[in-house]
Structure formats: structure tokens, C-alpha cells
Amino acid sequence: MSTQADLNVADHKVVHDERVKERNRVQRLLIRPEMGAGIGAIGIFVFFLIVAPPFREAASLATVLYASSTIGIMACGVAVLMIGGEFDLSAGVAVTFSSLAASMLAYNLHLNLWAGGALALVLALTVGFLNGFLVMRTKIPSFLITLSSFFMLAGINLAVTKLVSGQVATQSVSDMQGFDSARAIFASSFTVFGVSIRITVVWWLVFTAVATWVLFKTKIGNWIFAVGGDADSARAVGVPVTKVKIGLFMFVAFCAWFVGMHLLFAFNTVQSGQGIGNEFFYIIAAVIGGCLLTGGYGTAIGAAIGAFIFGMTNQGIVYAGWDPDWFKFFLGAMLLFAVIANNAFRNYAAKR
């Protein structure tokens, strides 16, 4: 025990010591939040390699990656939000909302598609801001606030589309100004070793990499973990809790806008009833990837692995020649398994 003489409290220096580095790398790897999902992903990959011969082709992998990427970009936003201790049930319809808004604004106001997209981004971010603002202002759980906004957005999507275009889908935008350049950004493909890969796969990896860097290497990331782990403590040490959480809701809205742009430029026209139920896929991907429902724990890489598991299962069942109706059963079973496995991993981590 230290004595009075040792206690030199006035002397504060930031110390650099090259001996202090992360220790026990292997053990640390084993208890990472996404470890369970990683092992699960390898298992499922091997499983489909065995039971589904078409799954072994490179083109199939590209298809799997594409299916994973559109879920994965959203799962990235939803995972970061969940780490921040909140929930967004409106994320699924927010995607459709963004692409409907971009399409209809550009078409009916005779704008360049980029201008329509920018207006849609403003609208999407406004919805995200309102979600966050209401959650923070009313202190009502985000589950209820975003459940409300989920239904309101779903209603707006259907009603406004019918009001404006008189149909359940928007007009094709493929002959409008800015279509080609926007398509190149949001919905093009490129070829690697003879395999055509969708650009969303690249965006998915970029989103995941940036989110990972922000979460672990920046001040904001530290704050996100803190507001999710214990908002009162975070506030007490000077973290701007309200701003961080509202920012997270807006980040989810940004991801929704991005995926919305992809859908618009990939299919030219948008069905107004799309997106309902997808919010659960995003949450499932995040939870399979190790995010804790109560906040303060998880990684963006985990969510990406979760989305990859989703994509593999989604396509693998088709390649295996099974009835695709089984997909949801598998998804549910995997979620259950993942939750139990992650829980076991986490308890091990705490006991260490």
C-alpha cells in the first residue's frame, strides 16, 4: 500500500510507455463480441458448401454478398444505434420513404435526380432527428417512439404515393437527368476475375470499416459506448448524451437513405409498400453479431458478419433446392441460437 509520501497528486502527466500495449491477444480475440457470430458464419458457410453444390460457384458468392450488403449497410447503422442503447423500428420503412421521396420529388418537380436525392436526404435526416429528439425529450423508450414512426412512415409511403402518382409505385426514373451518374455510385457492378460484383458490397465494407474506426478509435465512439452502457454516468462526466443519441438516430436515417438510393437506381421504380418487416432483419443481424439489446456492447464488424449470415441463409436455401419458405424458420432458429451463444460468451468474458 502506498504511503503519504508516494501520493504526489498534483503532478499530472500523460505518460507514454511502450510496454503498455494490449495483452493476451488470443484471449482478447476469443471474447470479442463478434466471435460467436464469426464461428457461426464459418459453420453455416461450410454447411451450405456441403449441401448446396451451386453454392460453391464464385457467382453464387457474389449473389450472397449482394444480399448481405443491402441488409449489412442498414445493420451497421442499427448496430451502432443499439450500442448507443436505442432501437429503431422505423428503419425498414425509412429506406422506402427515402427512395420514394427522392423519386417523386425529382419526377414531379422536374429536378435532377441528384437534387431529388439531396432533398430526400434532408427529409430522411429530419425523420431521424425527430425520432431521436422525441426519445430524448419524452424519455419514452425508443421502441415505442420508433414503433409509432414506423406506422406513420408506412402510412405516408402508401398514401402520399397514391396521392401523387395515383398508383402504388412511382414512375420510372431511368430517363431522367443524373440517372446514369447516380446509378454508377449507388447501383453499378464491376467485374473481378470474371465475377460481377455489385457496388453495394464495397459500400457495405466501407460503412463497416468507418463505423468500426469511429467506435473504437474516436472520442465519439467512446461516447456512443458510454451513453449505451450508462447514460446517467456518461452525462455526469460531461458527455453530451442527447446530442450523441440524436446523432445516432440520424446516422441510421443516413444509412436508410443510402440503401433507399440503391433501390431507386437499381430498379428505377419504387413500390410504396416495400420495406415493412426489414427492420427486424437489421436488428437480427446486429444481435447475431453480438450487440447487446440493452446497449453499451457490440461491434460494427459483428453486424457485418450477422448480415453475411443472413445473406448466406437467404440464398443458400435457394441453392440447396429447398422451399424458400423455410428461410424465416432458419432465421428465427439462428437468432435464438446466436442470442444464447453470445450470452454464454459474454458471461465468460465477465468472469475472466
Added chain:
Amino acid sequence: MTTTVESPANEAPSGGKVPLVELKNVGKTYGNITALKDICLRVHAGEVTGILGDNGAGKSTLIKIISGLHQQTDGELLVDGEPMTFGSPADALAKGIATVYQNLAVVPLMPVWRNFFLGQEIRKKSFPFSLDANAMRATTLTELAKMGIELPDVDAPIGSLSGGQRQCVAIARAVFFGARVLILDEPTAALGVKQSGVVLKYITAAKEAGFGVVFITHNPHHAHMVGDHFVLLNRGRQKLDCAYDDITLEHLTQQMAGGDELEALSHELGRK
């Protein structure tokens, strides 16, 4: 018997210097409930002010006002002689008032070093200004070592530490960042004898290093060991305000236990 509120007693016990923090007739009401009334308090550099009180005496409310979590409804809060209103704990921190809360304000799932630097992270000097994790790890280790805490792994979640260790991390954090005034909310309440000793030694060291320390406790023994000045709260009122030389441990203990009320009670119970 007690130097009460009416007289702005003990004017400038440290030789006419401006107190770091001063409360003048501060009161706080929550709706129609009066939590605090007419509190006068001075915190000087190099002094420990012990705030004593039973449960519900208003100790926590008082801290929340000084640390910026709540605003007073009456009276004035002065920092360096200038009236202030803190909108948030960040404002108080910016003025050098750091608080160690009873719940320690730590995030259990986060590593020790991330908790230590939460809200005041060190960033690298060059683009992209990411966190300087190794500097923060090393600093955490060094600062904790000064308190006699040797942690094997600052990457362990802080929730896995013992209560005493967590307390020390929280205090070390406040000291590291709290430039001038350190508010400790019942730091020894959940600790054993030995670890309480560490904390009390640390409080004295902080005082000698020139910090103004506000030490909230309901343990008169601990308060008397380190305090230079005592304020006793009872039901939101200031009952006692005196310097170390003016009061004995017995008197303090008796006042703390209810003072006259206790005497009356013992008469009433009449154990003859």
C-alpha cells in the same frame, strides 16, 4: 452552541482569500418540497470541508447543485467570487469542479482506461486525430499506482473490479482532471476499514496539494480525521458550521446523531 446560518460565520478562515466555491443562502425546491434552504458554504484551496448529515438531510441535492446537475432555486453560487449558474456538469468541470458520485459515474461494460478518460479523451496530435489509446492506458496505470492500486489489466471492464478499486479509479479520475475542487460523495460508504484508510489518506494528500475538497459523509469519525471545516445538514437546513479547532469528535458525533433531539429522546425513553 452552534454557529448558525444567521451569522455569516467564520468570515474567511483562510486569511481573507476568495473561496474557490461559495454558496450564499442557497435553497432548492422540487415542486412543493423544500430539499434545501439557506445553505452557506465556503470551499477554500487546501482545505477539506466535511459535509455531514443523515439520510435525507439534503447532502445529495447540495452536491448536485455544486456539480451542475441541478440548479438552485434560491441564493447564489459563486466560483472565485463570481456568481455562476452551471447548465450542466460539463460547465462545472470547465471551472475545475470535479465530482465523484456515490454511484461513481462509471460505465460498467467499458474498460478501465476508457472510463478514466471518458468525456476528456486524449487524441493524437496528427490527422486523423484518433484516440491515443496507449497513452491513456499508461496514464491510467500510473495514476492508479499513485493511489496504491495495481491493476493487472486496464482493459478489463470496470464492472469486474471490486467496489474499493472502482472508488479509487473514480477518485483518481476526478483528481487527474479536477483542477481545483474535488467533491466526494460518501467515498468511504461502501468500503472496508483498510480501503477507507487509503481514501482518507488520499483526501489529505489532495488537500496538501492545494485542492479544495468537499467531503460528504455520514461518518463523523472519517470526517473528523481529515476535515478542516464541518457543515452539518439536517432536513435541508444547516445546523452546524464550524472549524476543526472549535469542535471535538464527541461533539460532532453527538450532533450528527441528532444532538439535542437525541438527548431529549434518551430522557423520554428514561432508562433509569
